[in-house]
Amino acid sequence: xxxxxxxxxxxxxxxxxxxxxxxxxxxxxxxxxxxxxxxxxxxxxxxxxxxxxxxxxxxxxxxxxxxxxxxxxxxxxxxxxxxxxxxxxxxxxxxxxxxxxxxxxxxxxxxxxxxxxxxxxxxxxxxxxxxxxxxxxxxxxxxxxxxxxxxxxxxxxxxxxxxxxxxxxxxxxxxxxxxxxxxxxxxxxxxxxxxxxxxxxxxxxxxxxxxxxxxxxxxxxxxxxxxxxxxxxxxxxxxxxxxxxxxxxxxxxxxxxxxxxxxxxxxxxxxxxxxxxxxxxxxxxxxxxxxxxxxxxxxxxxxxxxxxxxxxxxxxxxxxxxxxxxxxxxxxxxxxxxxxxxxxxxxxxxxxxxxxxxxxxxxxxxxxxxxxxxxxxxxxxxxxxxxxxxxxxxxxxxxxxxxxxxxxxxxxxxxxxxxxxxxxxxxxxxxxxxxxxxxxxxxxxxxxxxxxxxxxxxxxxxxxxxxxxxxxxxxxxxxxxxxxxxxxxxxxxxxxxxxxxxxxxxxxxxxxxxxxxxxxxxxxxxxxxxxxxxxxxxxxxxxxxxxxxxxxxxxxxxxxxxxxxxxxxxxxxxxxx
RNA sequence: CGGGGCGUAGCGCAGCCUGGUAGCGCGCUUGCUUUGGGAGCAAGAUGUCGAGUGUUCAAAUCACUCCGCCCCGACCA
Numbered sequence: 001x002x003x004x005x006x007x008x009x010x011x012x013x014x015x016x017x018x019x020x021x022x023x024x025x026x027x028x029x030x031x032x033x034x035x036x037x038x039x040x041x042x043x044x045x046x047x048x049x050x051x052x053x054x055x056x057x058x059x060x061x062x063x064x065x066x067x068x069x070x071x072x073x074x075x076x077x078x079x080x081x082x083x084x085x086x087x088x089x090x091x092x093x094x095x096x097x098x099x100x101x102x103x104x105x106x107x108x109x110x111x112x113x114x115x116x117x118x119x120x121x122x123x124x125x126x127x128x129x130x131x132x133x134x135x136x137x138x139x140x141x142x143x144x145x146x147x148x149x150x151x152x153x154x155x156x157x158x159x160x161x162x163x164x165x166x167x168x169x170x171x172x173x174x175x176x177x178x179x180x181x182x183x184x185x186x187x188x189x190x191x192x193x194x195x196x197x198x199x200x201x202x203x204x205x206x207x208x209x210x211x212x213x214x215x216x217x218x219x220x221x222x223x224x225x226x227x228x229x230x231x232x233x234x235x236x237x238x239x240x241x242x243x244x245x246x247x248x249x250x251x252x253x254x255x256x257x258x259x260x261x262x263x264x265x266x267x268x269x270x271x272x273x274x275x276x277x278x279x280x281x282x283x284x285x286x287x288x289x290x291x292x293x294x295x296x297x298x299x300x301x302x303x304x305x306x307x308x309x310x311x312x313x314x315x316x317x318x319x320x321x322x323x324x325x326x327x328x329x330x331x332x333x334x335x336x337x338x339x340x341x342x343x344x345x346x347x348x349x350x351x352x353x354x355x356x357x358x359x360x361x362x363x364x365x366x367x368x369x370x371x372x373x374x375x376x377x378x379x380x381x382x383x384x385x386x387x388x389x390x391x392x393x394x395x396x397x398x399x400x401x402x403x404x405x406x407x408x409x410x411x412x413x414x415x416x417x418x419x420x421x422x423x424x425x426x427x428x429x430x431x432x433x434x435x436x437x438x439x440x441x442x443x444x445x446x447x448x449x450x451x452x453x454x455x456x457x458x459x460x461x462x463x464x465x466x467x468x469x470x471x472x473x474x475x476x477x478x479x480x481x482x483x484x485x486x487x488x489x490x491x492x493x494x495x496x497x498x499x500x501x502x503x504x505x506x507x508x509x510x511x512x513x514x515x516x517x518x519x520x521x522x523x524x525x526x527x528x529x530x531x532x533x534x535x536x537x538x539x540x541x542x543x544x545x546x547x548x549x550x551x552x553x554x555x556x557x558x559x560x561x562x563x564x565x566x567x568x569x570x571x572x573x574x575x576x577x
Numbered sequence: 578c579g580g581g582g583c584g585u586a587g588c589g590c591a592g593c594c595u596g597g598u599a600g601c602g603c604g605c606u607u608g609c610u611u612u613g614g615g616a617g618c619a620a621g622a623u624g625u626c627g628a629g630u631g632u633u634c635a636a637a638u639c640a641c642u643c644c645g646c647c648c649c650g651a652c653c654a
Contacts, residue, residue: 012603012615013589017647037646092653109654143578143652151653197654209654317651410654442654478613513614520614531613541613 001471003506007044010518020216022453023148025462029522038145038153040446045522048470049449050156054135056187056467057158057443064180066131066160071113073137077103079112083421088314094141106139111418111440114161118436119424125165128426128436129173133160135445149446150406151218156445163419163436165428170437174413177441181210181409184443189465189569190452193405195221196231198305207412210443211405212451221405222387226398233402234305236387237394244352252355252369254338259366263333265298268366272357279357280350280370282335284324284342287313291327291342293335294384295358297349301386307345310382334359336367343379346372351381406451407444414438462523463545466569471504473562474524478512478531488555489530492540495559501566520545525569526562 009030017034018024026032031046042050058068077095080086085093094106107113114132122128138157145152162173178194185192190212197209209232211221223230231237262271269276279298284291285307292311296302308316321332327342328335336358337344350356355369372378393400418424419436428434449468456463466472473496477489486507493505504524506515512531519527529541539552542561553561 009587011588016583016589019648034646090653138654140654144648144650146648157654407654412654444654476613481612511612511614511616513612513616515615516613517615529613533613 001504003474003504004508006504008522009043010521018148020147020150020454021457022150022216022450025453025457025521026148026450029462032149034148038142038151040149040152040154045470046449049464049468050445052468052470053188053445053448054156054158057135057184057445060180060184060187061133061158061160063183064131064176066133066162066177066180069114069117069132069134070136071107071110071117071134073107073139075105075107075110075113077105079116079422080105083112083115083418085112092140092142094139108138108140109157109440109442110134110136110159111161111414111438112422115418115422115424115438118161118163119419119422122163122424122436123426125426125428125434129162129164129169131160131162131173131177133158133441147216147218148450150450152446155447158443158445160441162439162441163424164439165426165434165437167437170413170415170439174411174439177411177439178208181411181441181443185210185212185408185448188448188452188467189456190408190448191455192408193221193223193230193403195223195405196229196235197410198232198235198309207410209407210409210411212408212448212455213403214406214451214454215404216454217404217406219405219407221403222400223403224393224396224398224400227393227396229393229395233387234303238348238383238385238387238391239394239397240348240381240383241351246352246354248374250354251371251374254370254375255368256360256362256365257368258364260364262364262366268357269298272366272368274357278353280337280353282337282340282359284319284327284335285316286319286323287311287316291319291323292379293327293337293340293342293344294347295337295344295350296347296385297353298357300347300349300388302347302384303386306382306384310345310380310384328359328361330359330361330363334361334363334365336361336370337376338367338370340376344376345384346378346381347384348381349385406447406454408448408451409441409443411441412439414440456523460517461521464523464525466525466566469502469523469525471502471524472566473501473503473526473528474506474519475503475528476506476512476515476519476530478515478529480507480509482532485530485532485535488535488540492528492530492555492558496562499559499563501563526565528558528562 011028014024015027018027030043032040032042035041077086093108097103135158137154139154142153164170164173192210192212194208194210197207220233222233222236259271262268265276265279268279276298281296281298283294283302285294294302294307304316324332328340340361354371357366357368358370360367415437416435419438424436425433426436452468453462456465475489475493477485480486489505493503496503525545527543534540538554540558541550542553543550
């Protein structure tokens with residue numbers, strides 16, 4: 001490719017609406033342009049990077065035994081009604097009607113379509129297992145798109161779906177994908193971690209997210225320093241503490257105290273002169289319209305996902321003022337477990353507490369010396385809170401650490417959630433009808449590219465890892481008007497092209513500084529600079545973008561050196577599953 | 578959906594408070610000089626000032642309505 005012919009508008013100014021570095025650099029490097037909120041066009045340079053990533057993904061997916069398909073983005077409402085998600089998916093699902101007034105949606109994911117396809121075509125255990133994948137555009141009508149292509153509405157995704165005859169097979173399919181994902185992200189040269197995660201609205205029992213480590217990441221993750229445990233903060237388990245012996249003789253009599261306008265933990269703590277950890281928060285939740293009280297230590301946070309999962313609720317939110325009033329008989333800020341009429345869920349953090357303070361279910365009153373068992377009945381003890389840095393690893397008891405990451409991949413064990421609802425069945429050896437066991441596996445394409453930039457940049461721009469790089473090499477003749485220089489540049493360019501090296505020739509009649517700045521901004525890993533002085537001695541310069549290292553090579557050896565560096569960086573040791 | 582901010586040339590911004598001929602930097606065009614780290618000089622081109630309505634002799638500027646975009650929150654794979 002000749003730079004002078006390429007549609008590659010680079011920019012010096014940081015766009016005012018770009019917050020994170022990857023977004024700024026993708027715009028400055030001429031990779032993307034915004035069309036409207038959360039919707040982007042990819043320019044040639046950006047699309048080259050996308051295709052490089054897709055190629056790696058295809059190779060690894062194929063190697064793992066998956067087959068590529070291409071499903072429709074427009075999906076009929078009937079399928080979503082069958083799975084039950086037409087009513088449950090919410091506003092992220094963009095729905096519309098055609099001229100015949102039939103309802104459709106733009107696919108935010110493809111479980112319904114693939115299940116419908118497979119159930120019609122696969123009839124027997126002999127045709128299983130199967131793993132089908134596609135790389136395709138998804139549309140999710142995000143409430144608030146942000147960070148460029150990192151969280152946008154229309155985006156490319158690789159999604160794969162596995163179908164197995166039994167749990168054992170499904171487990172194998174999952175492990176294969178898990179290994180393939182490790183290979184993909186390792187080949188991309190990314191620092192990443194797989195973590196246990198919540199399954200969200202896709203459903204299923206169990207899932208892992210692949211997180212690219214980055215300070216700007218939207219997800220908080222927890223990992224153990226001693227064992228391999230790693231989890232999304234929202235999923236991270238908190239171990240049940242060993243129960244201490246509690247003696248009823250120690251229980252003090254209940255006492256209501258007047259606490260005017262004292263509502264929050266800080267206020268109660270200050271007013272009653274007790275530590276937050278001696279207070280128990282009573283939060284009222286609305287789970288699918290029914291109120292529940294959740295009790296938790298005053299210094300802890302409720303993890304709503306844990307509550308939601310425990311109750312099996314499809315919607316969970318903090319109760320409205322009216323619901324609180326109805327459930328507790330008092331306004332917000334004075335709820336407590338004593339004499340309350342709704343089910344009480346207790347977090348492990350409260351399990352050992354005695355004589356604690358709670359709201360009194362009466363405006364401007366709190367109750368002291370509340371005790372579990374004596375003063376109220378418990379529906380359930382469980383883990384309902386957000387893990388903190390004071391907690392230990394739930395698996396091995398080791399120290400835990402927190403980090404931030406960008407979710408670039410997610411693997412799910414779906415079980416029979418879709419195959420059952422949509423009747424994807426097969427006949428087993430005995431002629432018995434059985435439900436297929438499914439798994440699904442996604443990788444955000446654009447997001448992975450953005451994550452790659454988040455991890456690889458400096459004050460001059462992007463530093464592409466070789467596997468991602470839109471071009472491996474840029475040949476920069478310092479002055480295109482000097483014939484010898486330009487001839488040498490053309491020769492080098494042509495011989496590298498002939499060897500299958502992705503090379504771009506910066507044949508623009510620009511000053512050297514401009515070309516250097518652009519080459520660095522767009523992050524080409526290797527730059528060959530050809531100047532008259534060095535050339536007259538038969539030499540050219542090779543500059544490594546990543547290290548800044550700058551070395552002279554003779555015209556005879558330069559191509560071989562470049563070829564070697566590229567091959568080395570494209571094939572890091574891949575650990576096979 | 579709640580809170581905040583912004584909308585003026587391709588990009589980044591000033592002008593608005595206090596109404597009176599549309600500005601700056603970068604980029605772009607042409608010429609000359611320069612030529613290994615975002616060059617210098619000179620001459621240019623480019624705007625329904627987000628849209629509509631109103632107030633006024635006069636609106637980028639004031640008022641109202643709408644639209645778009647960004648940030649924080651809620652929500653979310």
